[in-house]
Amino acid sequence: MSEISKDSALDFLAKHQPMPPDRELSEEQIVTYDEIRKYFIANPAIECIPLLLNSFGDGGGFGVYQLVEDVFIGFSPEDVVPHLAVALRSPHAGVRFWSSQIAQSFPDPRLTDALVALLADEHCVPFAVTALEMIGDPSTIPALEATLQRTSDAYDRGVITQAIDALRPRSET
Template identity: 30%
Template structure:
């Protein structure tokens, strides 16, 4: 799979199918995309990976997205995280909190801090974890 094929695949899977619906082929292509962008810089992959998550997907693959994000240009990743944190999708906000934490993106504290008041327990927990650790590092 090359970069363009991977980007097309990711664009068609926003979000990825649920854990109960994903096919082996889709899973393999997603993993191949992760591996490709862990070693390739391309700003276009950032929003595609961030928006492929949902509350019904995971299978442990989304944690690897942090590795992809670490390999991309930090300015663009921070911009993508800002956009993701303003999404209407709770799952995207949730993952962006964890990615921001893993990337030591302390500059996102003003955006993440209000999320500790979320009605969604998962988002509240993720944002609280970020805020607590950011407080020690800012």
């Protein structure tokens, strides 16, 4: 993609829902994707939100996927959260994984149910837990405790324990 316009960027994203897994991702594709990311940082367009959220392929996009969040920071939670709630329930693992990380920047009660559901996805656990802690709803404690019981990963257990402690009403501690 030599010259990026809003239409060409949206068209590329619409054709890549999601991007190919890293093992199939060409250099040309990820370079174009990164150019589109930069374009939408400089030229915010609300139409890009659902397309970017659902574009994450399996893997790290050679370091580019972690930078996509910078596009969303330019928008209000009202613009992002409804689309993020849908992306958190995507059938695509890469979309769920990266969206769970982005959810930490948009702590909103409307994401609670989708984040609780992600506690069953071992790859998303630490991000979903942190986002839930930031939302601050103590009603999620039982789901966090159940996750703690079935999780053996030391890092995840620490994140979950910290979240439970932060969410527990002061009178119970």
